[in-house]
Amino acid sequence: MLGVKLIIFSLIVIKVTANEIKTECREFSGIPPSNLTSPSLLADLKVELVTWEGMYLLNISWAINIDASIEYLNATRILIESLAVPYHCEYNPPLATANITGSKQIWFHYLINTGSGSEFIQAANIPLAPKGICYKGVSIIVPTPKPLDVKTRTTQVPPVYSTASGLGQEAVDLTSIVIATFGCLASLIVLSCFYIIYKRFGAKLAISSSFKGCHPSPMLPVPVLVVYPAENSAFQRAVVALAEFLQWQGGCRVAVDIWQQGKIAELGPMRWLTEQAKAANRVLIVSPQAELPISYPSHLPNDCFPTPSIPASAQDLYPLVLNMVVSHAKSSRDLAKFWVVQLGDQQQYKRCGNLVPELRACKTFCVMKDLNKLCMSLHEHAQENIRISTQILKPGIVYSEKSVETLREAVEMIK
Incomplete structure (x- = not known):
């Protein structure tokens, strides 16, 4: 069960494409930049539940206005209430140089696994404007996942894609899936070693006194x-x-x-x-x-x-x-x-x-x-x-x- 959860969690690093535009979302713990010359606000923000083998994933969708201000767009910032660090989604190539003529808006989608309960998602284009409201927010209730029999599980992964106006969907890069799967297996081995060390030598070896940080969080913030x-x-x-x-x-x-x-x-x-x-x-x-x-x-x-x-x-x-x-x-x-x-x-x-x-x-x-x-x-x-x-x-x-x-x-x- 732990390995399955880790494999699902690794899907957050998979790249998605739309009209030859790739978005790569990564953790960003600093303060986002702001500038007088900033892109326009997000045209829209939507969040939908996606079920996969008894688990609930969030499909975060946002629309970018195709106007003169996209030349200043560096990334899109996504804040997820239950996750510790925000995400920055960068575009390659930049939208200002991409072949998107004739489109008024372009949609991007990002699939991610979170906990259950009330979830609040915010998103804004980077750099932020120095004045005014920059973020759009959406609330959603994530149900508690139902456990499934291991025999009924498959190796199929949920589709992760990004689309533009009038364009079709593209499949997930299989190479990224293989890399993410092997990474999760390695993580599972490391976590197992940590647990064995803890059971044998005690929790003091697992949490070093030299760490600077808050006390471990409970199951809910x-x-x-x-x-x-x-x-x-x-x-x-x-x-x-x-x-x-x-x-x-x-x-x-x-x-x-x-x-x-x-x-x-x-x-x-x-x-x-x-x-x-x-x-x-x-x-x-x-x-x-x-x-x-x-x-x-x-x-x-x-x-x-x-x-x-x-x-x-x-x-x-x-x-x-x-x-x-x-x-x-x-x-x-x-x-x-x-x-x-x-x-x-x-x-x-x-x-x-x-x-x-x-x-x-x-x-x-x-x-x-x-x-x-x-x-x-x-x-x-x-x-x-x-x-x-x-x-x-x-x-x-x-x-x-x-x-x-x-x-x-x-x-x-x-x-």
């Missing part, structure tokens, strides 16, 4: 709500960098207003905050800059994710969450749900004054100093029930130095 004051664009970028780090590297499922503007508009700030706080294991309240008073300016810069504009909801949510902390102050158990995160130098905060009175009783972390401690604390409730197979296979256990440096640079920009 830890739900976390992030609330922050409306300060300035540099502070906003640091908050988004922290949220993205926890989402893609920290094994968390982050709820933050910048990613749920439509939901906030539908429910209103107070109801949205109440529902998200109730569903979250922890509410992370980002402390305002110590050297500046909390302010809510009437005009705020409108940057694009991951350097987004400061949404108007931030002006309402921060005072509301402070009132929520005060209402829970009488119960130490309820108050323990609220943590404070300071962005910047801890000595700088001490020099410029203490926290606002509402937050002084909350547990406090200083990023970047306490980043590893923060991640481990978010997962500490599941420490005793994590098996070695989960530690090896689950993404987001050990975060990369590049992702840490990206967050560090965003925090440094506040100064």
